[in-house]
Amino acid sequence: MNSAVLLRRAALVGILGIILFFTGLALSYRLLLLPVITAFDNAFTNLLGSFLNAADLPVGRHYAGGALLILGGYLVYRAIRNVLREVMRILNPGQEGKIAGNFWKQQxxxxxxxxxxxxxxxxxxxxxxxxxxxxxxxxxxxxVTDDGGSSGRLVADKKILPPGDIRNCLVALADAEKSMTDLFQHRFEGASGSLSGHSTGNLLIAALVDLTGDFDKAVREVGRVLAIRGRVIPxxxxxxxxxxxxxxxxxxxxxxxxxxxxxxxxxxxxxxxxxxxxxxxxxxxxxxxxxxxxxxxxxxxxxxxxxxxxxxxxxxxxxxxxxxxxxxxxxxxxxxxxxxxxxxxxxxxxxxxxxxxxxxxxxxxxxxxxxxxxxxxxxxxxxxxxxxxxxxxxxxxxxxxxxxxxxxxxxxxxxxxxxxxxxx
CATH class of the missing domain: 3.40.50.10680 (CofD-like domains)
Known part of the structure; x- marks a missing residue:
């Protein structure tokens, strides 16, 4: 199920929740909430009466109520934004300042x-x-017919499918940080012994095949690590x-x-x-x-x-x-x-x-x-x-x-x- 459908479902659930909330509020208003609201209203009116005369009191109450609504809404907005930013920072470091932009782009x-x-x-x-x-x-x-270079060696040594073209496609679709994709594309050169010529991404895919026993599952795991847009299938x-x-x-x-x-x-x-x-x-x-x-x-x-x-x-x-x-x-x-x-x-x-x-x-x-x-x-x-x-x-x-x-x-x-x- 794609994210657009999930969002619509979440919105409908949210609307239903709001309706139920205000229905419950109305049912319990006279018994539980009215005395509290009346007491708060009297206290606030007495406070305003210290600064305003009786003729200006209704207008003062109106402006004060509007100011409190705006202030309360702003504080709720700031709280939600800060929570989302912290979640984004934890889940995707470096992207926490782009919540709205990332959201609409993904949609x-x-x-x-x-x-x-x-x-x-x-x-x-x-x-x-x-x-x-x-x-x-x-x-x-x-x-999956590549038999040269790092892929060919892994095919011969590990009896797995050649990972090279798969790796390049995973990196091409990646939405991860550049440092992560650079790591996957890094190729050992020079005095690297038996690692010489191998790329980190190929070795990681080979390692995941060992762990999972399944080449296709290993590719999916790498796709999750790189946060790819789409999927790669041999x-x-x-x-x-x-x-x-x-x-x-x-x-x-x-x-x-x-x-x-x-x-x-x-x-x-x-x-x-x-x-x-x-x-x-x-x-x-x-x-x-x-x-x-x-x-x-x-x-x-x-x-x-x-x-x-x-x-x-x-x-x-x-x-x-x-x-x-x-x-x-x-x-x-x-x-x-x-x-x-x-x-x-x-x-x-x-x-x-x-x-x-x-x-x-x-x-x-x-x-x-x-x-x-x-x-x-x-x-x-x-x-x-x-x-x-x-x-x-x-x-x-x-x-x-x-x-x-x-x-x-x-x-x-x-x-x-x-x-x-x-x-x-």
Whole structure:
């Protein structure tokens, strides 16, 4: 039950309580309260009579009563505010001065659209940073095929699902203090022994899996610690590996080996192919207002969760607005020389069916310096070709989606605003 419903219920209970209170007051007024009020009125009238003549006494009583009402109301307000501030200080240190602002912001976010975001890697976490400013009704369905770095080591050593992409999504949705999110993203480097390369967040998730015996429960616990706006769900809770069929017919197993091969990918598969979906992820897709797929590495982040049995079917059944956010730059070995329509074609050919209706395309060119630097590493701007996308029976939406610093990437707020306009 969301907070808006709970507040309405609390308000109705409060109104009923006030009615009962004043009904009881009226019933006992003559017997218990009238003598007390009469005595107080006489004492107060005698006090005012010391300063006012008889003609001015009624007016004086009126002004004095009004002043006491205002003073009493102000004292009640101050008392309630101080109690709430102290509760806020205890529950959320550092936020005690923002009670009203936080309250109304949370109510506005809770009234936002229900959005499911599907993908992985940095693309999904970038998307979530923007979406959480528009709604708190977010479900991130995250790929779990990463087998490199800290995640790969934990998969091998602890036999758990890779926590890296999950961690990034949790941090992206976090409403906790920056120091807390920085702690989760801290990576041990240099002379850290066996900890070298591990991030604190990955280790914490692994520790919680040990404590709870359940990866999904461990993710929920971390979400509570970080006070995330929404929830993060693995695409599957089964151990799964990526298998790629390359253009030359060879097969490569494992995400890291696939990416490092630098060969052109023909098709991507899950191994085993009959991995089980997470029921609440399917329910979220079916009940969503909007489903956003991508952005991210087309073969290793975007397509894998769509291959989990039941996910594509749930997308077809869902009445939600379904939109694919296309990448802004190509990736060597995955999407060399891909245009926007090539990305769409890769998804549809691998999934075997249409799973979205809209394609959000970046139309802004990056600056010359960054374009040249990316070109040196074999990457180029993803050419927007809305006419080809339209010819495929889809609805292209072109917008300036990039943020340029030392890299070219999606701007979280620009994506979120484009999706918000689509909903409205």
């Amino acid at each position: 506005a976010l809770a009234a936002g659209p229900s959005i499911v975001a599907i993908g992985g890697g940095t693309g999904l976490s970038t998307l979530l940073r923007g979406l959480k400013e528009k709604t708190s009704r977010i479900t991130a369905v995250v790929t 695409a599957t809770l089964d151990p799964v590996c990526l298998k790629a069929e390359m253009e030359d017919g060879t097969e490569i197993y494992g995400e890291t080996k696939i990416v490092n091969s630098q060969q052109r990918i023909r098709r991507i598969f899950l191994e085993p192919p009959d991995t089980g979906p997470v029921p609440k992820a399917l329910d979220a897709i079916r009940g969503a207002d909007v489903v956003v797929i991508g952005p991210g590495s087309i073969y290793t982040s975007v397509i894998p969760p769509l291959l989990v049995p039941g996910v594509a079917e749930a997308l077809n059944e869902s009445p939600a607005i379904k939109v694919y956010v296309c990448n802004v730059m190509t990736q060597p070995g995955e999407s060399d020389r891909f245009s926007a329509s090539d990305h769409v074609r890769a998804i549809e050919s691998n999934v075997g069916r249409r799973v979205f209706d809209y394609v959000l395309i970046n139309k802004a060119m990056p600056g010359q310096f960054l374009s040249e630097r990316y070109s040196e590493s074999g990457q180029e701007f993803v050419a927007p070709d809305p006419d080809r996308i339209r010819a495929m029976g889809l609805k292209p939406i072109s917008a300036n989606l990039i943020s340029e610093t030392d890299v070219v990437r999606h701007d979280p707020m620009r994506i979120a605003e484009s999706i918000e306009r689509l909903v409205k």
